[in-house]
Amino acid sequence: MRVEFSLQIYSVTMARHIIILVAVFWFATAEASHCSINGLPLVRNISELPQENYGRSGLSHTTIAGSVLHGMKEIEVWLQTFAPGFRTPIHRHSCEEIFIVLKGQGTLYLTPSSHSKYPGNPQEFHIFPNSTFHIPVNDVHQVWNTGEQEDLQVLDVISRPPVKVFMYDDWSMPHTAAKLKFPYYWDEECYQTTSRKDEL
Amino acid sequence: MRVEFSLQIYSVTMARHIIILVAVFWFATAEASHCSINGLPLVRNISELPQENYGRSGLSHTTIAGSVLHGMKEIEVWLQTFAPGFRTPIHRHSCEEIFIVLKGQGTLYLTPSSHSKYPGNPQEFHIFPNSTFHIPVNDVHQVWNTGEQEDLQVLDVISRPPVKVFMYDDWSMPHTAAKLKFPYYWDEECYQTTSRKDEL
Numbered sequence: 001m002r003v004e005f006s007l008q009i010y011s012v013t014m015a016r017h018i019i020i021l022v023a024v025f026w027f028a029t030a031e032a033s034h035c036s037i038n039g040l041p042l043v044r045n046i047s048e049l050p051q052e053n054y055g056r057s058g059l060s061h062t063t064i065a066g067s068v069l070h071g072m073k074e075i076e077v078w079l080q081t082f083a084p085g086f087r088t089p090i091h092r093h094s095c096e097e098i099f100i101v102l103k104g105q106g107t108l109y110l111t112p113s114s115h116s117k118y119p120g121n122p123q124e125f126h127i128f129p130n131s132t133f134h135i136p137v138n139d140v141h142q143v144w145n146t147g148e149q150e151d152l153q154v155l156d157v158i159s160r161p162p163v164k165v166f167m168y169d170d171w172s173m174p175h176t177a178a179k180l181k182f183p184y185y186w187d188e189e190c191y192q193t194t195s196r197k198d199e200l
Numbered sequence: 201m202r203v204e205f206s207l208q209i210y211s212v213t214m215a216r217h218i219i220i221l222v223a224v225f226w227f228a229t230a231e232a233s234h235c236s237i238n239g240l241p242l243v244r245n246i247s248e249l250p251q252e253n254y255g256r257s258g259l260s261h262t263t264i265a266g267s268v269l270h271g272m273k274e275i276e277v278w279l280q281t282f283a284p285g286f287r288t289p290i291h292r293h294s295c296e297e298i299f300i301v302l303k304g305q306g307t308l309y310l311t312p313s314s315h316s317k318y319p320g321n322p323q324e325f326h327i328f329p330n331s332t333f334h335i336p337v338n339d340v341h342q343v344w345n346t347g348e349q350e351d352l353q354v355l356d357v358i359s360r361p362p363v364k365v366f367m368y369d370d371w372s373m374p375h376t377a378a379k380l381k382f383p384y385y386w387d388e389e390c391y392q393t394t395s396r397k398d399e400l
Binding site for chain 2: 042043044045046047064065070072073074075077095096098100108110125126127128130131132133134155157158159160
């Protein structure tokens with residue numbers, strides 16, 4: 001009777017351990033597959049790709065094909081939706097960038113690179129459905145959904161991924177004071193995972 | 201009377217010369233502005249950009265932002281429409297390429313790079329609206345509108361523009377026999393103009 005009881009306790013404990021082990025294994029695999037470039041189908045449905053706001057209310061971001069998520073080395077494409085009033089930070093990056101406006105309207109603020117110590121007053125450009133524009137390397141810019149009702153949706157192509165973004169508080173902040181955000185919001189989780197793997 | 205008549209002839213001849221000169225100047229300017237990156241507005245309406253088939257029936261190509269036309273150095277974006285039955289050549293290029301299918305369906309044929317002397321039988325992938333896929337550097341591929349009724353429309357992003365394309369007659373043609381097409385169809389006119397300018 002005592003032996004039977006001990007065996008019963010042992011079985012319950014072992015079952016618990018197995019459940020914990022399975023759970024740990026499941027979470028670890030889920031994390032790995034989310035950030036792993038292996039096993040992804042070559043042709044992917046864009047509407048099934050992860051879509052997040054990365055803590056920034058009014059933003060929806062999807063990396064259609066990227067460095068950290070899909071192993072691209074030279075180009076990266078994002079699909080982004082800005083709710084009315086949403087704006088990117090004032091920022092610059094040392095890569096080329098091409099925008100295609102799929103729907104909605106807004107304003108591009110841009111200061112061409114100069115020898116000035118800070119960006120200064122930007123030029124304003126109206127952006128509209130089916131329009132395209134590109135941001136020259138290192139030009140300080142901001143894209144703003146200045147509309148009141150409609151979402152602004154853009155496809156955004158960059159070179160030299162993953163993007164390294166220098167952010168400004170305002171247009172009179174010195175270039176040298178701009179803060180580097182790297183990895184950028186959408187690269188953060190999987191860039192760290194990849195780095196950890198590289199270190200092993 | 202004789203002098204008057206001579207003057208009249210002279211005036212008519214001069215007027216003709218002026219007309220010819222103006223026409224020549226107009227054509228020269230039109231050619232220059234068509235291929236020049238100066239004076240283009242930063243924000244452009246995609247539906248107003250040149251759209252051509254470059255002698256290939258069933259194709260409509262627009263360079264949304266490119267090396268030869270807009271001075272891009274690292275990325276280039278095309279909008280292409282393939283009529284039912286239209287297909288790209290079997291080809292490879294030493295750049296990355298990302299496709300986004302805007303509408304229509306078709307088939308991607310792709311042979312991953314290997315140590316074989318020729319591409320061999322390609323894998324087939326169904327491509328559909330709102331799908332995306334990328335072509336690894338130097339993989340031999342072909343995109344075919346295998347539909348019977350609907351156009352296939354894609355956005356096509358490449359790195360390292362302008363593109364240098366190696367074309368194959370079929371999947372058993374040796375890699376070393378593939379023919380280089382450079383500048384590619386849509387870069388031909390303005391690439392040559394730019395080259396001529398560079399030589400001056």
